[in-house]
Amino acid sequence: MLRRPEWAFSIREAARMTAFARTRSGLLELEFEQRKGRTVLMRDVQKAPLMIVRPFELPCGTLSVFIVNPTGGFLGGDQAEIRVRVGPGARALLLTQSATRVQPSPSGLDAVQNIKFSVAAGGRLEYYPERTIPFAGSHFRQTLRADLETGAEFGLTETLTTGRVAMGERLQFGRYRSSTALWQAGKRVFLERVDVQPDAHDLMAPGVLAGQDYSASGVWIGSAEAGEMPHFPAVPGRLASGRTARGAVWLRALAASGPELDAAITQAREQLRQELFGAPKLEIRR
Template identity: 65%
Template sequence: MTSSTLGQRTRTGLLHLTFEQQRGKTVLTRDLQKAPLMIIRPFELPCGTLMVFVVNPTGGVLGGDHSEIVAEVGAGARVLILTQSATRLQPSPSGAVATQDIRFTVASGGRLEYYPERTIPFAGSAFHQTLRADFQDGAELGLTETLASGRVQMGERLAFAEYRSRVEIWRGGERLYLDHLRLKPTESTRAPGIWSDWDYAASGVWVGAGELADWPAVPSQLACGHTAGGAVWLRAAAARGPTLDRELTAARESLRAQLFGARPLQVRR
């Protein structure tokens, strides 16, 4: 096998999870894993939510790789899905695009929250992601997405080839939320109002039955609003990653408390 053939090898990772409520507790009842995707065993948090970490033990996502994540949450189940570390999008010398498809379904009375660590696109990387969540009336959902402008400390700011992300939230036959982001860095990407001096950006959406009485505290780089279908959206940006993480966590917990009536997440890593 030649070195060029080796460079063209790609991987397909699969992760299919089913969660149900049994005897008042959320349990993982189905677990299909195919490397390089896997999970660490579930942990029950003090608030009663079942938490799982998605793990990719390799050096990152390579050009041409494909990942598929499917999670089904039954009535009454409470699920939190996190990633163990940042998603590192490796360079793609051939130009092959890495892809990831995520599908969530949540039954009435169930709750699914997905808060992955930030995505870091290396110079020359190309990545397309789609996420679709379908849930019934009475279900609750929370999602966030955080993106870096690149390996900033390595001088790779806005040096990736392309980044795409499409997020759709559906309830019954009604689409409540659509966010389609496509970034293809050029000189115009550095214009004020696009990236400017910010190196970290985040978005999020939450759907719950609770009333939103108090919007999260809004620093200059964070904004929230309602979609026509009643979903609550969030946008944020910051010059430093830890600053964005701190503000995003505070906003998330405020929204969770009001929309879900949920206790704070106490995650132990």
């Protein structure tokens, strides 16, 4: 019987591993400006797997843009970068078309997303993505930095689930890391770091997830100081809110049900938008 030399198997195995190790580098660069009293998208750079759907102007005058990843999610080793600049007087709303799905990473490599926002005085940027779902065996790392001039307005909410709960994948991902920082006029006004490692900690313990499968966080900063903290709706889990020393309003919530948490966070978001921005309710078109 003829036998293949060992080097033949080595080459085949190397090719197979190289194929699995392929990664993607996505880029999305957007610039919004005010022209004749309306917000327009002046710059639009897209590199797959990051894309956008055509902008829509909402009844309130805000320009809404949906971010799309048509590939079905992030893979281990993927690198995605989002850069957004909002000029004076412009109003921009960034949404995602669907949940962010972080696929399994057999190699153990992180799927990485870096987000950089810049908002000029008198401008407003809001970023309300759909929830992040880390699949079993996935690794994800995100950094978000927003640089705001004095008089700029900013809003952000993010929701994380413990996995594909309905499929029995609760807390089976490898690691989830997130860092969010807001700077205004060269001073840091807000910082949040999250590092979730299911194998290293009892995440369902009291004081952590407390048995809940859905968590949300949000932060807003307006062009004027807010008054008293508004009364937020009851969340079927736990909710906490407050204000940083430099005026950013933050919100945290936990719940067992995703839709119930989403509804409560949306209501709280609209209350804060009205108080901090003096803005009407968002009428989002999907």
